[in-house]
Amino acid sequence: MVQIKTPEQIAKMREAGLVVAAVHAATREAAVPGATTKDLDDVARKVIAEHGAKSNFLGYGGFPATICTSVNEVVVHGIPDEKTVLKDGDIISIDAGAIIDGWHGDAAYTAFVGTGHAPELIELSRVTEESMWAGLAAMKQGNRLVDISRAIETYIRRQPKPGGGKYGIVEDYGGHGIGTEMHMDPHLLNYVERRRGKGPKLVPGFCLAIEPMVSLGTPRTEVLEDDWTVITTDGTWSSHWEHSVALTEEGPIVLTAPDCGKAKLAEYGVTVAPDPLG
Template structure:
């Protein structure tokens, strides 16, 4: 069952989304050579506390931190610790969430640590981020869930191949409904699967977290012995981007973007819905 939100509930999700945006800003600034991933988690904890919000990651299924910190060939669900120290040339995907009055926000981004990155890493991140925005642009009244998957996959497939030979669209993880829980129906694939059909129709009140994960090689992954950390099977590095999006009567609103997604969606000729907190 897909949870359809009222405008008042979407406004609460917008509050949670802006806390997530603040976490992103603070952890992006803190992701420098010499910082540990625990340092980043400490930064996120402070932001959540300063906003009077709650963490939706901490304790989720036993997860021990407030953010996921996924470095280099870690795709998703990396656990912050004091031993993982960022080095010049690393990339890190930071996934963060927050709860305000029972309503959830969730988003992720890929950051570059220091300098000296190969051009294909910048392109990997760009392709992953832009595929997310292509998916967000497909969140329109009358579309179905598969149209979002099609937009994400289509964007990635149209890009020139990297030096490694291909982009791997991670198969075992994807987007999800969000609202009164962090993970809800429907599950969103980042590619089209005939087995899944068209999925639900997108209507006002529909909210979803769109999160492509792309590697410089395989689409296959494995989970480490901590039961959380997900790595690529071939050791190629990966990127992860995510935003939570609400569809309203006036159009889409990117709940976890400071500007509600206005600047990026304008590139698609789409006007975002009015910000309920403005």
């Protein structure tokens, strides 16, 4: 069952989304050489509290932290700790969420720690982020879920990988519905799998978290002994980008983007709906 939201409920999700955007801004500034991933978690915890929100990660299935901090070959679900110290040249994907009055927001981004990153890492993050926006641009009435998957995969497959070969589109994780829970139906693949069919039609009130995860090598992953941390099986570095989005009668709203996604979606010829918070 796909949970369809009213305009009032979408407005609450926008409130939660703006808290997530504030967490992103604060952690991006704090992700510097010498900082620990626990330092970033402390920053996120403070921002969420200051906004009168709750973390939807802390305690989720026993997860022990406020955000996920996934460094280098860690794809998703990295647990913040005091032992992991960020170094110049690292990349880190930070996944954060917040709850306002029972409604959830969820988004992730990849940051560069320090300077001097290899061009292939800069391109990896760019390709992952842009594939997310291609997926967000497919959030249109009349489309189906598979159209989002196709848009993401098509964008990635068309990008030449520095040094040759192909990018790995992570197979075991994807996007999801979001609303009164962080993870809801439907599951959203970042590639087209024919046997799954076309999926549901996109209608007003449909809300998704769209989140491609891409590696420099394999699409395959494994989970470490902590039962959370997901790494690439070949040790290649990866990038993760995510936004929560709602479809309305007037178009999409990127709930976790400060400008509702207006600037980026304009590049795809998509006009976003007005911000429900004015």
